[in-house]
Amino acid sequence: MADKGITSRTQDFSQWYLDIIERAELAENSAVRGCMVIKPYGYAIWENIQKELDRRIKASGHKNAYFPLLIPKSFFTKEASHVKGFAKECAVVTHYRLKESPDGKGIVVDEDAKLEEELIIRPTSETIIYDTFSRWITSWRDLPMKINQWANIMRWEKRTRPFLRTSEFLWQEGHTVYATEEENIKEVMDMLQMYVDFARDTLAVETYSGRKSESEKFAGAVNTFGVEAMMPDGKSLQFGTSHDLGQNFAKAFDIKFADKDGTVKTPYQNSWGVSTRMMGALIMTHSDDNGLVLPPSVAPIKVVIVPISKDENRDTVMEYCNNIVEELKTEIEEVELDARDFVSPGYKFNEWEKKGVPVRMEIGERDIQNGGVTMVRRDTNEKMFVERSQVLEYTKNLLNEIQNSLLNRSQSIIRNNTHAVESYDGLKTMMKGEKGYAKVYWCGDPKCEESIKAETKATTRCIAEEDVSGKCIYCGKDSKEAWYIAQSY
Ligand SMILES: [Zn+2]
Structure with a gap:
């Protein structure tokens, strides 16, 4: 949603x-x-x-x-x-x-x-x-x-x-x-x-x-x-x-x-x-449709803790949260306790989600009774319950896992969007549709490059392989180089 x-x-x-x-x-x-x-x-x-x-x-x-x-x-x-x-x-x-x-x-x-x-x-x-x-x-x-x-x-x-x-x-x-x-x-x-x-x-x-x-x-x-x-x-x-x-x-x-x-x-x-x-x-x-997603390595806040309390249990919940903050801070500097009492927990969840904080902890009386905390990872929105004694270790591992999983996703984006293209018609179809990188042979003549750009809006981005042999996708002449071409920002 x-x-x-x-x-x-x-x-x-x-x-x-x-x-x-x-x-x-x-x-x-x-x-x-x-x-x-x-x-x-x-x-x-x-x-x-x-x-x-x-x-x-x-x-x-x-x-x-x-x-x-x-x-x-x-x-x-x-x-x-x-x-x-x-x-x-x-x-x-x-x-x-x-x-x-x-x-x-x-x-x-x-x-x-x-x-x-x-x-x-x-x-x-x-x-x-x-x-x-x-x-x-x-x-x-x-x-x-x-x-x-x-x-x-x-x-x-x-x-x-x-x-x-x-x-x-x-x-x-x-x-x-x-x-x-x-x-x-x-x-x-x-x-x-x-x-x-x-x-x-x-x-x-x-x-x-x-x-x-x-x-x-x-x-x-x-x-x-x-x-x-x-x-x-x-x-x-x-x-x-x-x-x-x-x-x-x-x-x-x-x-x-x-x-x-x-x-x-x-x-x-x-x-x-x-x-x-x-x-x-x-x-x-x-990022996704819920907002920013950040790799933990550059996130200004890596973990945010949102206490869920009412007037009668506020002190208990805050003490439990403060204790967790203190423990996390021994190894993770970027931890934030969102103690604002003028906005609801739901508002806070939403705000931190939009800001891409990698790990969110939601801590209420029920979590305390069950002896742990509820955690949500931003990249997958997966929710989990973690025992209190495991919180620090689990959080450290989770941050690593989020970092790796985002890289894996980026690697599949580049892989799934790269296609060896041999015919010029194929290139035109690709650039009108899904786009991505076309790996093509190009003879090196700027005129071919210019025509490709004019007709498909795609430009040579960088060389893919040298000392290979093929036919230029535009003019058909012998080519010793394969290039990545794509539309670009
Ligand atoms: Zn050519």
Whole structure:
């Protein structure tokens, strides 16, 4: 039975997604179109994502730093394909002062305060960071340079949707410089794998990963590698990217180092990032018609306890609940006792269900008499009675089981939505119907890719297999590569 207020997923996937965000209190629109307000509960999930990812980034030897929000316009013209790729979505700062309007009734831009050089609000930070690197790097002793930044980013979007596509979003961007091409490429792949592992272990989201096509690669990169996740509506979501920048930016920003033998060389660079878009993947992958479902590893509240009492037994029930909270907190930090006395237990059940708390305990006088607690797991809505002495062990196991079971579900979504397709008619039928990933041979010609996109709305997401042999699904020419193609967010 669908909760009132949440559109059924099968009826209208897109409205279902928006309803979850609203009812679980994750985010809302702001006065500025395309810029969302991330609410405390949504931000708490983001902080958990950030914490775990930051741990992994630091474990791989990167240090956090912070660079300016504003970038001189001239920086963008230094790498030709980079500027082309981002020009259409740049917000530009032209003035630095306002003044009272001549009629005294309002505020206008002060034309006397026009900037000599316009500034771009960062759509990504390669240019400003590499300008800095050109001063930080002079010798082989300065390499590798391994820097990460957590920041907000602005890319002006016309059609927006919370978390999936917003003009302002939050992300991390890693920027690394190496003396040799081999080391550089190894790291491009290592960071790609870090995202794959993070998605799987922490977010319980299974992905495909691999090289992107020329048309889908990052503006200015030699190669882009992407991580793609399959959403339950059959569309792919680009979860993260890792770019091999080669020497393109190093040359444009004059980054050089004196090697051990004294010769001056140009280093190799890579960059990689994931954003609040991951929240979109998390929400769509696990949630159901009753609201948000969260893997325990990122849930701000892992266990909620709802006491069910009347005036005459309130003290007894609360004491029993407090005792359980105390015991759980010895091993599980994120436990909440919902002691509000101005809403009914039924209201609370409903609220925590919508917010996706993995385990809910309902404790009333009857549970106490029976010597245990009633537990409900959010992912399956299964209800169980657990003996008091077993509560801590049982809860720990249950949280693990929920985490694993959500991953298994995500793995079947990606598996069941991937089909080897050999005929172009088959592809067209698939993209009109169930969608998902079509694994196809593609000759590599951008014209075939373009025609497929125009006719089926499906794009190449990432390479599936190299050094194979088959016939291009579009033109029939020999092909050595199989690709995952899908419609995407
Ligand atoms: Zn072809």
